[in-house]
Amino acid sequence: MTTTYAVLSEGLEKRFGEVRALRGLDLAVPEGTVCGVLGPNGAGKTTAVRLLTTLLAPDAGSARVAGYDVVREQDAVRRHIGVTGQSTSVDVELTGRQNLRLFAKLHGVRGAAGRGRADELLDQFGLLDAADRAAGTYSGGMRRRLDLAASLLTRPRVLFLDEPTTGLDPASRNQIWAAVRALTAEGTTVLLTTQYLEEADRLADHIVLIDEGRAAVTGTPAELKARIGAYAEIVVASEAALPQAAAVLDQLTGAEPQLDALRRTVGAVSMDPTLTLPRIVRELDAAGVPILDAGLRPPTLDEVFLRLTDSANSRKELVT
Known part of the structure; x- marks a missing residue:
């Protein structure tokens, strides 16, 4: 059986002055799965997301997202992805409904189609009752759900979530997790970067642990736990x-x-x-x-993470 990859990168490199953020990153994310990307601060996770979403150009290597080259076919990549970054992108002075309708227009989904899609997402993310309130009155969890809804207006094939639940309370985090599970059930591929190891354990079909700009360890959560x-x-x-x-x-x-x-x-x-x-x-x-x-x-995934990223004691354990 041939595996089709929604995200595929080989030897991605990126340098910022003297800092080598990525040093030959290889990723292979099958369609319809959740890939959890973990790593210590400064490992290169956010840089990788910015390269794969065409916000940065690689210095070396190649990558394809939804089947399109991230350098030569940037417009096609952008048409097929959704992105939820670390910071919310909603306008706090607009209502939830106005935010989604604005994003719909920016994505070229206009008129009745845009209005209908906005209302559909408000309902899907449990925001209909607050749809006509200013987003500035929303809780942190509600704003995050609105942000996630905005990234789904075009029904993307690949969704990038860069630390989507940072700062949220457990109840709001569970709501985001439920939304992600529903998306993958419908066939959306999700690449998730997170600092919450429980989040990766709950959601990810496959985990890539990035250390010093490389994919140091890969496997399912169960496989990684078995290593220690x-x-x-x-x-x-x-x-x-x-x-x-x-x-x-x-x-x-x-x-x-x-x-x-x-x-x-x-x-x-x-x-x-x-x-x-x-x-x-x-x-x-x-x-x-x-x-x-x-x-x-x-072992917990936290213990796996600490063991495999301990540069002093376990550098030799890191294998590709």
Whole structure:
């Protein structure tokens, strides 16, 4: 089966004076998926979005978005994308309805078609009741939804979301997430840059971790988590049982257990995907280790991010 890519870049480079923002960025985002682009501040995420949306020209490399070259076919790219940047683009003095109708005209969707599309999006994003209020009276979450609605006026094939939920409360963030899921269900491809690791974990089909202007690590959230393993932790009934519990975990995981005498815990990282909590408990019981609690916790995406972008300790772990 041939995969069709909505975003495809090879060796993208961009320099700002002495700063190399991108150093050969490769991306491959299949149609109808959400690609989460992660990375520390200054990694090159926003520069990549600006190149892919034709706001900047690359110094080297190539990229195609919705099948069009971002340098030679800029107008075609722009006709097929939507962009929601880090800062809201709505006019706070206009009402929500006026904002969307204005954006519709700017996109060439005029007359009844523009008015109808604006009303459709106001309804889709739960803004009809506030449609005739000035956007300046909207909450942060409502403005962000209005901004997202504006980027969808032309039904883009590819939507770029550059940190879309920064500063929003959990309820507003959930509303944006629901909107993104609905879009991908309809076939829209989304490239999402975010600093919220939970956001990427919830939404992304595939993740690209950018470090120093390159795609350092790629994979699904589950694949990235598997790279650093699950964490097994045992709480024993007495401090005297710690060494025996550590010996069992050592045998099961092959990793050096960490003991905490004050908490009476023993923990170790397991890279074995077949290791289960019932097996751990059975082995401890067979060894006669009295336990109060036991857990096997998969890593969070936050832990993956911190481990794989730790330049001092894990540079050698970064693979393409």
